[in-house]
Amino acid sequence: MNADEVALARLRDADLLNDAKVARNVLHDQSSVLGHLCALMDLEMRRDPVHAQLSKKARMLTIKDWVQKAGFDYGHESIRKSCARGPAEIAALRARFTGG
Amino acid sequence: MGRTTAEHECLLNRFDDLLALGYLYESELARNPDLGRLRALAAEVANEAGLPANAALFPDQRAKRFVIIQVMNGLQSACRMKAPPPVTAVDAAWDGLPAVLSGRALQRIHTEQEDLLADMLTMLVARLDASFPPETKPFITLEQVAAMLRALRGGLLTDFTGPIQVDILGGLAHQEFLAALDRGEAPLAVPGRVLALVREYVHQAERSFVEMVNDSFVETMVAKFYPLARRLRLAIDRAYPWGALWRYPLAARECLNLYARLNLAGAFRDAKFRAALAPGVGIPSAEFIRWAVNTVPRPAAPDREAAARLFFASDNTDLRFDGKLLQKHAVFAVRYDRPLPDVEACLRYFRNYLIFHRPSAIAPTAAKP
Numbered sequence: 001m002n003a004d005e006v007a008l009a010r011l012r013d014a015d016l017l018n019d020a021k022v023a024r025n026v027l028h029d030q031s032s033v034l035g036h037l038c039a040l041m042d043l044e045m046r047r048d049p050v051h052a053q054l055s056k057k058a059r060m061l062t063i064k065d066w067v068q069k070a071g072f073d074y075g076h077e078s079i080r081k082s083c084a085r086g087p088a089e090i091a092a093l094r095a096r097f098t099g100g
Numbered sequence: 101m102g103r104t105t106a107e108h109e110c111l112l113n114r115f116d117d118l119l120a121l122g123y124l125y126e127s128e129l130a131r132n133p134d135l136g137r138l139r140a141l142a143a144e145v146a147n148e149a150g151l152p153a154n155a156a157l158f159p160d161q162r163a164k165r166f167v168i169i170q171v172m173n174g175l176q177s178a179c180r181m182k183a184p185p186p187v188t189a190v191d192a193a194w195d196g197l198p199a200v201l202s203g204r205a206l207q208r209i210h211t212e213q214e215d216l217l218a219d220m221l222t223m224l225v226a227r228l229d230a231s232f233p234p235e236t237k238p239f240i241t242l243e244q245v246a247a248m249l250r251a252l253r254g255g256l257l258t259d260f261t262g263p264i265q266v267d268i269l270g271g272l273a274h275q276e277f278l279a280a281l282d283r284g285e286a287p288l289a290v291p292g293r294v295l296a297l298v299r300e301y302v303h304q305a306e307r308s309f310v311e312m313v314n315d316s317f318v319e320t321m322v323a324k325f326y327p328l329a330r331r332l333r334l335a336i337d338r339a340y341p342w343g344a345l346w347r348y349p350l351a352a353r354e355c356l357n358l359y360a361r362l363n364l365a366g367a368f369r370d371a372k373f374r375a376a377l378a379p380g381v382g383i384p385s386a387e388f389i390r391w392a393v394n395t396v397p398r399p400a401a402p403d404r405e406a407a408a409r410l411f412f413a414s415d416n417t418d419l420r421f422d423g424k425l426l427q428k429h430a431v432f433a434v435r436y437d438r439p440l441p442d443v444e445a446c447l448r449y450f451r452n453y454l455i456f457h458r459p460s461a462i463a464p465t466a467a468k469p
Contacts, residue, residue, distance in 0.1 A: 024112065024113060024116040025116055025120045025399060026116050026119040026120050026123065027112055027115060027116045027119065029112070030108075030112060030368060030369075030370060031370070031371065033112075033115055033119075033359060033368075033370065034356075034359070034370060034372055036119045037119070037352050037355055037356045037359065040119060040122045040123065040126070040352035040355070041352040041353055041356070043122075043123070043126040043127075043352075044122075044126060044351060044352055044353075047126065047129060047130065066353055066356065067356065068377065069379070070356050070357055070359075070360040070378065070379075071360045071363070071364070071373055071374055071375065071377045071378025071379070072360065072370070072372045072373055072374070072377075073372050073373075073374050073377070074372050086123075089123055090123050090124070090126070090127040093120060093123050093124055093127075093399075094124065094127060094335070096401070097120075097124060097336075097338060097339035097399050097400075097401065098124070098128075098335035098336055098338050098339060099335065099338065
């Protein structure tokens with residue numbers, strides 16, 4: 001076993017990996033992670049005074065730049081669609097957890 | 101890593117928690133100025149924790165963060181109960197606590213008067229041995245040992261001048277006395293035993309002192325900031341404790357970098373990831389999970405949490421133990437098939453719950469540390 005496998009075995013022993021069957025609130029599977037991260041970056045930019053004045057297009061380009069620099073090849077159109085889903089995600093979460 | 105392993109599911113769940121918190125926090129920030137006020141309140145608590153007088157109590161950022169979380173959760177609980185918890189008396193188990201005492205001063209007393217502590221322990225055990233007939237010695241109780249220790253101190257029969265945690269020293273003396281009796285030996289006859297017990301006492305007493313002062317700080321802060329906190333109206337606090345809301349969650353761009361590093365390490369295999377384009381180094385999945393399970397809260401569904409009652413008193417609930425109805429008991433019950441609440445915070449509230457149910461039994465206020 002390598003060091004990570006040993007560490008994982010310790011986590012398993014400590015019962016920290018016991019939530020495998022927990023129903024997730026946002027993600028369906030791994031393929032949706034990047035899209036949600038883009039949507040969240042867009043929401044944070046709208047609040048952040050440094051980026052709040054940017055146009056929607058400029059925000060998308062900024063996100064694309066960040067995503068590329070992190071090592072992902074994610075298209076402009078995919079980013080735009082992901083960001084458009086943000087408000088719907090929020091509405092669903094608020095309805096479930098805060099009563100709307 | 102295979103896509104169906106428990107580790108992979110756990111990694112996805114942690115990202116799910118990160119995203120849910122991010123979405124809900126952003127939406128609350130956009131709609132409700134009270135979340136900003138909650139952050140300002142936490143900043144005031146942080147200022148108090150950062151005062152020079154508290155430097156010894158919260159020596160590093162981790163300790164400071166931890167106490168802020170405790171205070172914020174305490175404030176939330178007080179607001180739910182519509183009253184701040186009473187600031188309780190200093191732990192009555194301490195005897196001779198001066199009005200002002202720092203943890204470092206207590207350490208200094210213990211270091212300088214280690215011999216006197218050893219003398220006191222020896223005297224206590226010798227008195228126990230001499231005061232009871234042989235046939236009753238196996239039945240000596242902890243309370244009797246504690247009473248004898250207090251009598252020794254009250255009669256000025258020991259030279260040790262510092263405060264004493266009676267429960268801890270009495271407990272160690274009691275344990276040693278009964279064990280020696282069991283072995284058929286004289287207590288403290290084993291060479292080096294006295295010093296070992298004194299050092300064990302010092303270790304436990306200093307930890308107990310820090311916990312007491314920490315609890316006292318939390319209670320004082322909750323009482324002080326309750327008038328401000330009670331005006332806050334948040335929707336997100338139905339899903340998260342205030343201790344998880346007092347600062348911004350991890351920014352999405354930082355989450356993106358974490359996700360990239362997990363891909364780089366092979367923990368995730370995102371089809372869009374290009375390892376050649378990624379800077380930095382990979383992060384092992386175990387390291388990420390260990391960090392996330394301690395840092396990223398999971399939203400609690402309100403319908404589930406609303407039904408969760410933790411404290412029960414025999415005055416208004418039938419409490420049975422082994423079929424027998426209990427009288428004048430209170431129980432702290434936690435479901436173990438669901439995510440655990442903040443057990444340490446719950447224990448503090450449970451103490452207040454107990455005090456509420458037996459107001460006449462509150463010890464008279466001793467000196468403040």
